[in-house]
Amino acid sequence: MTTNTTRVPAIEVENLTVSFGPRPALLNVSVTIEQGLLVGIIGPNGAGKSTLVKSILGFVKPDLGVVRLLGKPIEDAKGRLAYVPQRGSVDWDYPITVYEVAMMGRYPNIPWWRDPGREDREIVEKALEMVRMSDFKDRQIGRLSGGQQQRVFMARALAQGSDILLLDEPFAGVDAATERAILDVLERAKQTGRTLVVVHHDLATAAEYFDRLMLIKQRLYAYGTPQQVLNQELLSEVYEGKLKVFSGMEKSEECRA
Amino acid sequence: MLDLFFAAFLAPLRETFFQKALIGGSIAAIVCSVVGCLVILRRMAFLGDALSHAMIAGVAGGYLFMKILFGAEAHAPAMLIGSLIAAIVTVASIGFVSRVSRIKDDTAIGIMYTGVFAGGVVLVSVFRGYIHIDLMHFIMGDVLGVADSDLWVAAISAGIVLSILILFFRHFQLTSFDPVMAASIGLPVTLIDYTLTTCVSLVVVSAVSMVGVILVVGLLITPAASAYLLSDRLDRMMILAAIFGVTSVTGGLYLSMWLDSSGGGAIMLFCSLQFIIVLIFAPNYGLLSRWLRLRQALPQQLVEDILVETSRPENGLTVDQLQQKILKGKSVLKKAIKRMARDGLLEIKDRTVLLTASGAQEAHRILRAHRLWEAYMSHVGLASNSEIHSTAHKLEHVHDEESVDYLDDLLGHPIYDPHGAIIPQSDSHCSVGGVCSLSYLRDGANGEILEAPENLRQMGLRPGVGIRVGRRKENVAEWPVFLNNGSELVLDHKSADGLLIKITSVSS
Numbered sequence: 159m160t161t162n163t164t165r166v167p168a169i170e171v172e173n174l175t176v177s178f179g180p181r182p183a184l185l186n187v188s189v190t191i192e193q194g195l196l197v198g199i200i201g202p203n204g205a206g207k208s209t210l211v212k213s214i215l216g217f218v219k220p221d222l223g224v225v226r227l228l229g230k231p232i233e234d235a236k237g238r239l240a241y242v243p244q245r246g247s248v249d250w251d252y253p254i255t256v257y258e259v260a261m262m263g264r265y266p267n268i269p270w271w272r273d274p275g276r277e278d279r280e281i282v283e284k285a286l287e288m289v290r291m292s293d294f295k296d297r298q299i300g301r302l303s304g305g306q307q308q309r310v311f312m313a314r315a316l317a318q319g320s321d322i323l324l325l326d327e328p329f330a331g332v333d334a335a336t337e338r339a340i341l342d343v344l345e346r347a348k349q350t351g352r353t354l355v356v357v358h359h360d361l362a363t364a365a366e367y368f369d370r371l372m373l374i375k376q377r378l379y380a381y382g383t384p385q386q387v388l389n390q391e392l393l394s395e396v397y398e399g400k401l402k403v404f405s406g407m408e409k410s411e412e413c414r415a
Numbered sequence: 416m417l418d419l420f421f422a423a424f425l426a427p428l429r430e431t432f433f434q435k436a437l438i439g440g441s442i443a444a445i446v447c448s449v450v451g452c453l454v455i456l457r458r459m460a461f462l463g464d465a466l467s468h469a470m471i472a473g474v475a476g477g478y479l480f481m482k483i484l485f486g487a488e489a490h491a492p493a494m495l496i497g498s499l500i501a502a503i504v505t506v507a508s509i510g511f512v513s514r515v516s517r518i519k520d521d522t523a524i525g526i527m528y529t530g531v532f533a534g535g536v537v538l539v540s541v542f543r544g545y546i547h548i549d550l551m552h553f554i555m556g557d558v559l560g561v562a563d564s565d566l567w568v569a570a571i572s573a574g575i576v577l578s579i580l581i582l583f584f585r586h587f588q589l590t591s592f593d594p595v596m597a598a599s600i601g602l603p604v605t606l607i608d609y610t611l612t613t614c615v616s617l618v619v620v621s622a623v624s625m626v627g628v629i630l631v632v633g634l635l636i637t638p639a640a641s642a643y644l645l646s647d648r649l650d651r652m653m654i655l656a657a658i659f660g661v662t663s664v665t666g667g668l669y670l671s672m673w674l675d676s677s678g679g680g681a682i683m684l685f686c687s688l689q690f691i692i693v694l695i696f697a698p699n700y701g702l703l704s705r706w707l708r709l710r711q712a713l714p715q716q717l718v719e720d721i722l723v724e725t726s727r728p729e730n731g732l733t734v735d736q737l738q739q740k741i742l743k744g745k746s747v748l749k750k751a752i753k754r755m756a757r758d759g760l761l762e763i764k765d766r767t768v769l770l771t772a773s774g775a776q777e778a779h780r781i782l783r784a785h786r787l788w789e790a791y792m793s794h795v796g797l798a799s800n801s802e803i804h805s806t807a808h809k810l811e812h813v814h815d816e817e818s819v820d821y822l823d824d825l826l827g828h829p830i831y832d833p834h835g836a837i838i839p840q841s842d843s844h845c846s847v848g849g850v851c852s853l854s855y856l857r858d859g860a861n862g863e864i865l866e867a868p869e870n871l872r873q874m875g876l877r878p879g880v881g882i883r884v885g886r887r888k889e890n891v892a893e894w895p896v897f898l899n900n901g902s903e904l905v906l907d908h909k910s911a912d913g914l915l916i917k918i919t920s921v922s923s
Contacts, residue, residue, distance in 0.1 A: 172795075172797075173795045173797055175810075175813070177813040179813075180715075180812065180813060180814050180815045181813070181815035181817075181818060182813050182815065182818050185818050185821060185822075186791075186795075186821075186822075186825065221809065221810055221813065222792070222797060222806065222810065223797065251517040251519075300517070376818070377821065
């Protein structure tokens with residue numbers, strides 16, 4: 159990564175409005191995410207988290223507003239962003255190894271008449287190393303634990319060579335130890351200067367995991383450090399009627415401190 | 416005429432073979448259709464097909480067993496038990512293969528049943544000197560040649576299967592709907608699964624002699640599928656499926672008499688036609704009703720465009736004038752207007768389209784959204800002046816009240832849009848008798864303070880005090896208010912948001 163790109167924000171969202179009917183899914187959302195951060199998107203169910211992700215991916219056309227990746231409009235920024243979908247849509251019995259899945263990340267760069275070159279293989283090895291899956295590279299993907307499977311798909315995203323990674327609920331349905339392992343990978347990807355944006359649903363761990371949080375419910379309620387975002391007033395406004403849960407949670411945090 | 420009727424409908428009924436076919440066929444069809452309901456809900460149609468094919472090995476085995484050991488020729492009970500065994504072995508091996516290996520269910524079924532079927536075919540051809548089974552008969556069936564023994568087999572297996580289904584209805588319903596929950600409350604899910612497949616084997620065995628190996632799966636699933644399109648409850652679906660099964664057999668048998676065709680073929684042809692008719696005409700899930708629903712649905716955008724256009728001139732528009740503005744086909748427009756008149760949004764007087772009170776209210780809401788979106792775009796500098804109107808025209812359809820109020824608040828409750836036109840006030844907030852914060856109100860509104868924060872109370876704005884809203888300067892976010900005692904105050908946006916007013920009158 160060259161020094162002149164580090165100045166440009168990784169993701170800029172400007173006055174974004176997206177609607178699928180009379181009620182907009184996102185309304186007047188503006189946010190600037192600097193490079194090299196680990197960012198969590200939080201908000202209640204139906205708050206527009208996935209619509210925001212789809213807008214950043216360019217899957218939905220906004221009514222109004224623009225999204226820029228590394229200073230370029232999304233149409234010109236193909237390949238700058240890699241997406242890690244939720245687990246579940248994959249046939250885990252498919253006859254394919256860890257290494258081959260990671261190599262799929264290189265497919266956009268390999269013309270059909272050529273085999274993967276040495277450079278591709280090196281990138282894949284490096285990506286597998288980063289997610290600590292090198293030892294399993296010849297293993298069929300069904301013979302891995304849930305957290306390992308998640309890491310393989312992160313390796314695939316890393317192999318794409320994108321500067322920005324978008325992860326949809328990577329912590330959904332994994333145990334605490336696995337969560338740690340995944341977080342470890344995210345941290346290390348961040349060390350290489352990548353920007354990671356993660357859809358997250360667990361408020362209890364949000365403060366601990368992320369450098370910045372984005373709290374949305376149709377509109378952007380807050381973007382900033384966890385201390386700025388996770389305050390009682392904002393949360394009770396966004397998670398209306400579920401206030402008790404959070405006051406209880408904060409208390410338990412106080413006890414720990 | 417009467418003769419013709421007699422010849423066509425009553426004459427066949429006098430024939431014994433026809434009576435037997437009708438009775439045997441109906442029994443088989445009823446039980447097939449009822450079990451078929453569970454089969455299609457579990458997506459096991461392919462398994463039904465597999466079972467019917469696997470049977471041939473059992474039939475040959477049973478035949479051979481009795482012939483060699485006891486010298487009995489074509490011993491029906493033995494053949495029946497043989498085919499049941501073959502069916503259950505097939506099911507068990509399918510389950511085994513898909514459980515212990517990565518091979519998926521559908522592939523396992525394909526492998527196992529063709530294997531068993533092939534075994535049967537080889538058995539029959541090797542021992543063709545001993546076994547007198549006509550493979551063609553087995554494959555095509557012969558409903559018009561139903562023997563008494565076939566009738567007994569059909570009746571007994573129908574009795575057993577129907578009793579099991581009725582007694583354990585809830586068990587079957589739960590395991591087919593949510594097997595995990597069924598297991599969690601302690602139902603023997605595997606046993607229930609095997610019971611169901613045994614039932615399927617039984618009904619298939621009893622129906623194969625009538626309609627044949629190939630067509631039996633049709634009798635199993637087609638009436639059930641027809642019923643599926645017509646009912647939303649499993650018990651009703653089963654009853655309907657049974658009725659469709661009987662009508663298929665009856666209709667098919669008459670068809671085969673009139674056309675002098677194969678009985679099994681005619682039954683399944685009738686059954687398929689019946690399904691196609693249901694598919695077209697079913698009231699909720701049918702093609703015709705779907706098409707009608709799509710045709711009936713007016714695009715919301717068109718409705719809203721008509722409302723806004725009609726609200727502009729004082730005394731309405733003719734259809735032609737409306738067409739010039741909206742640029743849609745005349746018939747589409749006329750239909751929309753008719754529907755909107757029926758919904759109470761428009762009325763038509765002397766060929767002129769007018770808004771009703773509720774239509775005007777809707778138009779007002781959309782216009783407010785439109786102008787606020789224009790103000791918003793100009794505020795964030797997103798679109799050039801020429802684009803603003805056309806983009807706002809699209810965005811006005813995003814008029815969810817909460818979102819529009821948010822824009823209004825974000826912009827400091829502007830009075831004029833960028834073109835200088837007045838932005839309509841929110842009807843739901845600003846009508847007489849309503850309660851809203853001061854920031855939504857404009858010049859000439861009178862009301863009584865309902866709630867006020869402490870800092871405003873100290874300025875005399877206490878609950879119960881009557882106020883009048885003064886004229887704001889352009890779009891400036893400052894609210895002049897006149898108190899009852901004659902004093903005048905100017906509130907900023909935040910204070911105006913905090914002051915809740917019950918509106919008593921509005922003078923324009």
